[in-house]
Amino acid sequence: xxxxxxxxxxxxxxxxxxxxxxxxxxxxxxxxxxxxxxxxxxxxxxxxxxxxxxxxxxxxxxxxxxxxxxxxxxxxxxxxxxxxxxxxxxxxxxxxxxxxxxxxxxxxxxxxxxxxxxxxxxxxxxxxxxxxxxxxxxxxxxxxxxxxxxxxxxxxxxxxxxxxxxxxxxxxxxxxxxxxxxxxxxxxxxxxxxxxxxxxxxxxxxxxxxxxxxxxxxxxxxxxxxxxxxxxxxxxxxxxxxxxxxxxxxxxxxxxxxxxxxxxxxxxxxxxxxxxxxxxxxxxxxxxxxxxxxxxxxxxxxxxxxxxxxxxxxxxxxxxxxxxxxxxxxxxxxxxxxxxxxxxxxxxxxxxxxxxxxxxxxxxxxxxxxxxxxxxxxxxxxxxxxxxxxxxxxxxxxxxxxxxxxxxxxxxxxxxxxxxxxxxxxxxxxxxxxxxxxxxxxxxxxxxxxxxxxxxxxxxxx
Amino acid sequence: xxxxxxxxxxxxxxxxxxxxxxxxxxxxxxxxxxxxxxxxxxxxxxxxxxxxxxxxxxxxxxxxxxxxxxxxxxxxxxxxxxxxxxxxxxxxxxxxxxxxxxxxxxxxxxxxxxxxxxxxxxxxxxxxxxxxxxxxxxxxxxxxxxxxxxxxxxxxxxxxxxxxxxxxxxxxxxxxxxxxxxxxxxxxxxxxxxxxxxxxxxxxxxxxxxxxxxxxxxxxxxxxxxxxxxxxxxxxxxxxxxxxxxx
Amino acid sequence: xxxxxxxxxxxxxxxxxxxxxxxxxxxxxxxxxxxxxxxxxxxxxxxxxxxxxxxxxxxxxxxxxxxxxxxxxxxxxxxxxxxxxxxxxxxxxxxxxxxxxxxxxxxxxxxxxxxxxxxxxxxxxxxxxxxxxxxxxxxxxxxxxxxxxxxxxxxxxxxxxxxxxxxxxxxxxxxxxxxxxxxxxxxxxxxxxxxxxxxxxxxx
Numbered sequence: 043x044x045x046x047x048x049x050x051x052x053x054x055x056x057x058x059x060x061x062x063x064x065x066x067x068x069x070x071x072x073x074x075x076x077x078x079x080x081x082x083x084x085x086x087x088x089x090x091x092x093x094x095x096x097x098x099x100x101x102x103x104x105x106x107x108x109x110x111x112x113x114x115x116x117x118x119x120x121x122x123x124x125x126x127x128x129x130x131x132x133x134x135x136x137x138x139x140x141x142x143x144x145x146x147x148x149x150x151x152x153x154x155x156x157x158x159x160x161x162x163x164x165x166x167x168x169x170x171x172x173x174x175x176x177x178x179x180x181x182x183x184x185x186x187x188x189x190x191x192x193x194x195x196x197x198x199x200x201x202x203x204x205x206x207x208x209x210x211x212x213x214x215x216x217x218x219x220x221x222x223x224x225x226x227x228x229x230x231x232x233x234x235x236x237x238x239x240x241x242x243x244x245x246x247x248x249x250x251x252x253x254x255x256x257x258x259x260x261x262x263x264x265x266x267x268x269x270x271x272x273x274x275x276x277x278x279x280x281x282x283x284x285x286x287x288x289x290x291x292x293x294x295x296x297x298x299x300x301x302x303x304x305x306x307x308x309x310x311x312x313x314x315x316x317x318x319x320x321x322x323x324x325x326x327x328x329x330x331x332x333x334x335x336x337x338x339x340x341x342x343x344x345x346x347x348x349x350x351x352x353x354x355x356x357x358x359x360x361x362x363x364x365x366x367x368x369x370x371x372x373x374x375x376x377x378x379x380x381x382x383x384x385x386x387x388x389x390x391x392x393x394x395x396x397x398x399x400x401x402x403x404x405x406x407x408x409x410x411x412x413x414x415x416x417x418x419x420x421x422x423x424x425x426x427x428x429x430x431x432x433x434x435x436x437x438x439x440x441x442x443x444x445x446x447x448x449x450x451x452x453x454x455x456x457x458x459x460x461x462x463x464x465x466x467x468x469x470x471x472x473x474x475x476x477x478x479x480x481x482x483x484x485x486x487x488x489x490x491x492x493x494x495x496x497x498x499x500x501x502x503x504x
Numbered sequence: 505x506x507x508x509x510x511x512x513x514x515x516x517x518x519x520x521x522x523x524x525x526x527x528x529x530x531x532x533x534x535x536x537x538x539x540x541x542x543x544x545x546x547x548x549x550x551x552x553x554x555x556x557x558x559x560x561x562x563x564x565x566x567x568x569x570x571x572x573x574x575x576x577x578x579x580x581x582x583x584x585x586x587x588x589x590x591x592x593x594x595x596x597x598x599x600x601x602x603x604x605x606x607x608x609x610x611x612x613x614x615x616x617x618x619x620x621x622x623x624x625x626x627x628x629x630x631x632x633x634x635x636x637x638x639x640x641x642x643x644x645x646x647x648x649x650x651x652x653x654x655x656x657x658x659x660x661x662x663x664x665x666x667x668x669x670x671x672x673x674x675x676x677x678x679x680x681x682x683x684x685x686x687x688x689x690x691x692x693x694x695x696x697x698x699x700x701x702x703x704x705x706x707x708x709x710x711x712x713x714x715x716x717x718x719x720x721x722x723x724x725x726x727x728x729x730x731x732x733x734x735x736x737x738x739x740x741x742x743x744x745x746x747x748x749x750x751x
Numbered sequence: 752x753x754x755x756x757x758x759x760x761x762x763x764x765x766x767x768x769x770x771x772x773x774x775x776x777x778x779x780x781x782x783x784x785x786x787x788x789x790x791x792x793x794x795x796x797x798x799x800x801x802x803x804x805x806x807x808x809x810x811x812x813x814x815x816x817x818x819x820x821x822x823x824x825x826x827x828x829x830x831x832x833x834x835x836x837x838x839x840x841x842x843x844x845x846x847x848x849x850x851x852x853x854x855x856x857x858x859x860x861x862x863x864x865x866x867x868x869x870x871x872x873x874x875x876x877x878x879x880x881x882x883x884x885x886x887x888x889x890x891x892x893x894x895x896x897x898x899x900x901x902x903x904x905x906x907x908x909x910x911x912x913x914x915x916x917x918x919x920x921x922x923x924x925x926x927x928x929x930x931x932x933x934x935x936x937x938x939x940x941x942x943x944x945x946x947x948x949x950x951x952x953x954x955x
Binding site for chain 1: 511513515516517518519520521523524527539541542543544545547549550552553554555556558559560561562564565590638642643649650651652653654677679680681683684685686687688689690691692693694695696697698699700701702724725727728729731732
């Protein structure tokens, strides 16, 4: 399987200057809006601590809470299915839809269904799947995965959307007015809500106490997907469970503030039971989560509530775009989750980070993201999957830096070398540093040499 | 108190003036400073590359060189942080633990241990942008982090504001990472350079003549970017300003 | 072994050491009045606010707010509208509704949200297929924050309930804010005490 090369992908992204500038500014703006909310709530850090503790408690008792959730969901009249992996999830969903005579499925945004690659699976079996979230729909029509978990088409400018819509849903190719484009998608999608035999959502939270599925949207598309067809399927990662209704207060107060800098999403839906005469199915999905639960350094990533704040603040993500990570989950959370799906394929992702720690600070559930990134690097090195030609270089570095005489010989050579290399050799393609930066000039004396020359009398030999 | 001077490898080679300023500053403040001659590096290059076991011998040498001191002080936030948090490839004996706990970044040491209230010899009549490296800011917690709801404070600013004539500019994104990130600067060069360009442009737009930092690694990267862009920015370490550099 | 049992067994085997569940404290109360705070939050989220008519004629108010609307469907007996919700057999039959009307159970001052369940909607799609929604809210039934809201425990026993906060919205294209994404284009809140049954001159 081909290794994702984040650095190469980022080069393409950075070359498109207008797109880069917009992408960076837009997401930084969301980060600033988040800050205004966090500064405005005296209890902000307390809420983060609570959210983190509730999630850690739940994950440490996950089996009991899953069983409680299942019991209550069944008592409400829903049917509960368990999928150990993506393939089983897709098969379960397909079988439910087929048994119901489904031709058209409308769905709201669900990263889990993207993770499972559900759409192509269903489409190949004759079920039309309509993404109803505007950003997801743009990406569906453009045959591209979503680039951000909250704003899926944030990497596109209005001209890009106009092009896609003109090509795929017959809008005026010369009209890139955003209101026109959004209204066009609304009008085009509406008949699908009305004719679909089935609707699907993901879940932001699954409440064990009541068997409730909680979905937070701004567009209203989850509700339209659920309240119109006679069949509702919810795809739920097993880590989405929380103990009680009361805990929703903590998470709902944190989620949209973290994601978009707004106190709450326009609609916060609580789906507990099917309407009379309709069916509700819940598919609980593992797909590697139970295994991740057993990783002492990495299980904290299961606390994630999919707010995207880490992406908004990450200076690398903002300048490379979600698609450069080559995975459903991108940005900082992607960096620590994706290696569990395929270590080799995603071995470059933990190095697509400066370890600056901003992600950890904005995470509403206090996932120690940058510390996990650091730990993943160790695992990748141990499994000899370092993406760059580093293993040998680091061994050499380790030998030189642990030997004072070797070190002095090396730095004194470097010092002399850099001064005397001709300019064209410094700035060739092989020297990455010099591509866009001047190389530091090495002074004629190292500190140690200066010290020996000027302070030798005071020097202690050890 | 017995203080050892820890001069990070890249300061030793590329910015010896920062090591000199640190030494002189500590001596001005009456500190007895020893410079262990056989020091090399804290091991961060291997550590940050995930090459944990390759760092062990370097870590052991660090501990050997810096044992027996009350404090180990170095002009680098990222190196001090690495020693305090990540020097874990070697067995954690009492000696190792002691050396790790006692390693301080210069500003921390001046602010929290020596509690320096004045630098009478210092004067820097320039417009300055303060850059707190990410390890200095978020790991060593030397100033309020913009992401966190916490009271405003800044140890570097406390010290620098004692300098006569200094003026601070306000960049747009004061604590966004500048993009150095160690080997990131080479293996993710496109994003690294873009981040560096954005950082220096931000300070330049805010009116900075100088960018000052406690981390010369960040400065090295930003300087490289500014020079390539042809920006009239100069780069200086906090130690140099506090030690009395006029420019 | 079934997937269910396989998953549960692996989860049990891998669960980290137990972390205790924290209690949720009570946080501070807002300094302004709850209806004032609610109104400010509602407007901030893109909602609208209309003063209750002095003569109590809500139908007239709605006609004034939406002079072009032909199909007005009310889920509350306090407003007559033009289509009776009781006659709706299929949720899709509300597709042509221009103005939906509902009475909210309570409001939340912190966010400007309204809590509405299947009991108030009668047909849930009313809150999402209507082009515009008008919601009646008793100003005495406004709680402080979302913790208070989630303590209204009985409300979460219904098969469906939602916090509605302003109109449906999106900023997915270049961050430009659009009201009326897939759901309602506007949400208008009217502070009105619930009418006593004897005051209602019509039935649904």
